[in-house]
Amino acid sequence: MRKFAAILAGSAIALVAFSAQAAEKEVAVIVKTVNSTFWQNVQKGVDAAKKDLPEGTTTTFNGPASESAIADEVNMVENAVNRQVAGIILAPSDPDALVPAVKKAWEARIPVVLIDSQIAKSGEQYYQSFLATDNKAAGELCAKEMIAKVGTEGKIAVMSYVAGAGSEIGRVGGFIDYIKAHSKLQIVGPFYSQSQMATALNQTTDVLASNPDLKGIFGANEPTAIGMARALEQSGKAGKVVGIGFDGNEDLQKFVKDGTLAAIAVQGSFQMGELGTQTIAKLLKKEKVEKFQDTGVVLVTKENIDKPEAKNVLY
Incomplete structure (x- = not known):
């Protein structure tokens, strides 16, 4: 009887641990490169809007060493899909190369919000919203x-x-x-x-x-x-x-x-990060979002x- 109780207690601990792990969801933010103040400003916008995400949701920020390292960015998206993130905010560096990875996210029922650049028309059905300067x-x-x-x-x-x-x-x-x-x-x-x-x-x-x-x-x-x-x-x-x-x-x-x-x-690089995060938040709450959202430009x-x-x- 004691042995059975011990097994039950162990199962309960494992269940609690699993529940705690499952409760913490990740939104993966993947940009063209982390080595640019433009994309770092996008991250500031993401951080400002974290509060709008469902409780227990965290964000990660990643990107290749350079904008021309397209294969690295594709791998980052595929890795995010493989670890079953809650959502992806993506600035695609190449319109064609990122389509298969975004399709994988769609097949895994992971919402994707694009910022700054679009993917090819063949991939339009696989993302939920596109935020960018016109x-x-x-x-x-x-x-x-x-x-x-x-x-x-x-x-x-x-x-x-x-x-x-x-x-x-x-x-x-x-x-x-x-x-x-x-x-x-x-x-x-x-x-x-x-x-x-x-x-x-x-x-x-x-x-x-x-x-x-x-x-x-x-x-x-x-x-x-x-x-x-x-x-x-x-x-x-x-x-x-x-x-x-x-x-x-x-x-x-x-x-x-x-x-x-x-x-x-x-x-509006800050706006891309902020609005992108708010859009993912809406999608995670099963709310409707616009397919395209203009983040604007100012001539200084x-x-x-x-x-x-x-x-x-x-x-």
């Missing part, structure tokens, strides 16, 4: 500012990041299409930095040297725009060639303030950089 509109906004600053004739360059990334297609495509439709500006590039600042610096240095008549240059994401701005400084072209960047960390803010860059288009210049509209998105 990148096409943001690219057009930068193109309008470029035309306003340099006019409709002459030569401009486009410094891009990872060819084929969802955000890159909309952002750079929107910029180039608007320039072609509304001006006679000749476009040099695009050049792809693979989101490496040093690569962007070297590429921009070469572009400036081989195009002494360049009137303007567009840097399409944070590391690319920083490398571009540093090249403008080092070549003595700061303030002479109109520079327009994308994203809004401290380096880019400094370049706007000192005139190296005429403007930066800043996404020397004139408005200290105003609330800019401060709300700068990081």
